[in-house]
Amino acid sequence: MASHGIEIRNLYKIFGPKGHKYVDAVRGGMSKTELNEKYGHVLGLKDINISMPAGKIQVVMGLSGSGKSTLIRHINRLIEPTVGEVIYEGQDVCKMSKAELLQFRRMKTAMVFQKFALLPHRTVLANTLYGLEIQRVPHKEAEERARRWISRVGLEGFEDHYPNQLSGGMQQRVGLARALTNDADILLMDEAFSALDPLIRMDMQGVLLDIQQELHKTVVFITHDLDEALRLGDRIAILRDGAVIQQGTGQDIVLNPQDDYIAEFVKEVNRGRVIRADTVMKPGEPVDLTIESGALLEDVAKRLTETGASELTVVDSTGKPLGQLTLHDTIGAMVTPS
Amino acid sequence: MWDWYEFPSIGRTDLRDLKKAGDEAFKAFSRAYGESLENFFQPLLSFLVWFEKLLINSPWPVVMAVIALLVWAGSRSWQLVLATLASLALIGYLGMWENTMYTLALVSVATLVCIVIGIPFGILMSKSDRMQAIVTPVLDFMQTVPAFVYLIPIILLLGLGKIPGLIAVCVYAIPPIVRLTNLGIRLVDKDVLEAADAFGASPRQKLWTVQMPLALPNIFAGVNQTIMMALAMVVVAALIGVRGLGMEVLKAVNNQYITLGFMNGLAIMAIAIVFDRTSQKFGKRLQKHSEIIHG
Numbered sequence A: 001m002a003s004h005g006i007e008i009r010n011l012y013k014i015f016g017p018k019g020h021k022y023v024d025a026v027r028g029g030m031s032k033t034e035l036n037e038k039y040g041h042v043l044g045l046k047d048i049n050i051s052m053p054a055g056k057i058q059v060v061m062g063l064s065g066s067g068k069s070t071l072i073r074h075i076n077r078l079i080e081p082t083v084g085e086v087i088y089e090g091q092d093v094c095k096m097s098k099a100e101l102l103q104f105r106r107m108k109t110a111m112v113f114q115k116f117a118l119l120p121h122r123t124v125l126a127n128t129l130y131g132l133e134i135q136r137v138p139h140k141e142a143e144e145r146a147r148r149w150i151s152r153v154g155l156e157g158f159e160d161h162y163p164n165q166l167s168g169g170m171q172q173r174v175g176l177a178r179a180l181t182n183d184a185d186i187l188l189m190d191e192a193f194s195a196l197d198p199l200i201r202m203d204m205q206g207v208l209l210d211i212q213q214e215l216h217k218t219v220v221f222i223t224h225d226l227d228e229a230l231r232l233g234d235r236i237a238i239l240r241d242g243a244v245i246q247q248g249t250g251q252d253i254v255l256n257p258q259d260d261y262i263a264e265f266v267k268e269v270n271r272g273r274v275i276r277a278d279t280v281m282k283p284g285e286p287v288d289l290t291i292e293s294g295a296l297l298e299d300v301a302k303r304l305t306e307t308g309a310s311e312l313t314v315v316d317s318t319g320k321p322l323g324q325l326t327l328h329d330t331i332g333a334m335v336t337p338s
Numbered sequence B: 001m002w003d004w005y006e007f008p009s010i011g012r013t014d015l016r017d018l019k020k021a022g023d024e025a026f027k028a029f030s031r032a033y034g035e036s037l038e039n040f041f042q043p044l045l046s047f048l049v050w051f052e053k054l055l056i057n058s059p060w061p062v063v064m065a066v067i068a069l070l071v072w073a074g075s076r077s078w079q080l081v082l083a084t085l086a087s088l089a090l091i092g093y094l095g096m097w098e099n100t101m102y103t104l105a106l107v108s109v110a111t112l113v114c115i116v117i118g119i120p121f122g123i124l125m126s127k128s129d130r131m132q133a134i135v136t137p138v139l140d141f142m143q144t145v146p147a148f149v150y151l152i153p154i155i156l157l158l159g160l161g162k163i164p165g166l167i168a169v170c171v172y173a174i175p176p177i178v179r180l181t182n183l184g185i186r187l188v189d190k191d192v193l194e195a196a197d198a199f200g201a202s203p204r205q206k207l208w209t210v211q212m213p214l215a216l217p218n219i220f221a222g223v224n225q226t227i228m229m230a231l232a233m234v235v236v237a238a239l240i241g242v243r244g245l246g247m248e249v250l251k252a253v254n255n256q257y258i259t260l261g262f263m264n265g266l267a268i269m270a271i272a273i274v275f276d277r278t279s280q281k282f283g284k285r286l287q288k289h290s291e292i293i294h295g
């Protein structure tokens, strides 16, 4: 399990030849449009501060052009920051020397891309062991490790196929296997599932969650899709025009959207899959039927309808009663308030 | 009075002095460095001579078999192998075997030299826009200046013979491979390169694991063009004393031997077609998996 989170502090990115010159102006409140029209520079990121927890999935969400790809590429410094820090294991990635950076990318990070970015001239197997080859791991060992991950993502039997012989979903499985074979603590996923059909996408989300339950990597997952964000994210940060406008758990965001923009976003969400029992329970007398406090409202409703009961008790992991939930309250909390 | 009909040029004496000064300077350079240049090229000459001897002294069935094998390895097309064997048989039957071997040796060695020099240059050029800006006009120059013009300094420096001939061929034939190596590397998918970066590939690892393999079809198209241009130069090379089919064509031109001219010309064409089809088919096979298909 990953023991270190990623700290992003006061990060600014201004695209253009003289980005540094305009940091103060942006700090002073110059907008993205103004910067572009007056000075021909593009505001990529503005004062980003995110603590990405170790061993958890941090989702970064936002519309196209909001700066998601720019942000995730600062973590392995595929993009140089204008100012700011990205701290991992006490070290600032932005200050690493070239050699340190290569070593950091090889040993600590792995990345999955929206357009897969597989090596078209290599087979599934050769693609999967690419990271280990770059690390100069002996070929035999690399192959063994790659084969394990290929079968773990469900591609057994396709080792000798070329990427262009596979469907999109299968190609991204290769992308995932390639990243996992690296055995790095940080997994960076830039809209990794966005190019896939909805069903395949759900499937891949399941694969990722399964693997995460076992490995507890520090995952940074980019998406523009709120349902995906809520399903995967232990924490979610929402970006707009290069700035973080809200961050917290999925439940925080759905229950307390910070502004109309986010409220608009969360309106369509299936709340039963986001809100947890302990958030909406009320005080009362315990009954026999119980459920653990972290359970989603959907599970509560299911439990109640299956047993035909009208009320259950929310308990903590030791079985201590915390509060009561009726079917009426549960359904009420699942409906989007108008 | 200003003369609108005669262009104002430098005087005849001045012009003569200018030419003389240029020639003298070059001749001085040639006297000073000609010999060391010749020594420098000695290994290349030995290699070319060794290769010529190998082709000519080996039994013809062996040579034919090896060529057929190479064509098969490159093209995987038995039609092409048969056509190649038929052309070689006809060439031999019409008495052009030895000259064909000379030409084959010259073109093969010239192509090899072009690959060994051209690909590194193409790589350098792809790495920096400055380098590209410098090398591109040089390549343009090499391809557009009439070959006869640069034959003069080559002859002055190295005299007549195989090496000056080989150099003349290479000067003319090297640009496509340099250009297409550069182009091929520059055209490599940015997303794939970024993936290599993300996995911590060093510039050298990126070159060998991503850029060169993905540029290979283009590089190969460059090799193909280089071969074609080398073949087109064999008659010019014959002008400075390189033996082979080109020499026969030259003889035919000087003496108006129509049949001799056509026979040798067609032999050159046959070699060109065999090289071209084989390398094209090989290039196609290289490309098989390189297209990216999403979805």
Ligand SMILES: Nc1ncnc2c1ncn2[C@@H]1O[C@H](COP(=O)(O)OP(=O)(O)O)[C@@H](O)[C@H]1O
Pocket: A015, A016, A042, A043, A044, A062, A063, A064, A065, A066, A067, A068, A069, A070, A071
């Ligand atoms: N290399 C670049 N040069 C200039 N502007 C860029 C560059 N890369 C991204 N941008 C701009 O930065 C903004 C954020 O882009 P990006 O991070 O790709 O957004 P997202 O991934 O959220 O769609 C966009 O306005 C984009 O046009």
Ligand SMILES: [Mg+2]
Pocket: A068, A069, A070, A191
């Ligand atoms: Mg993006």
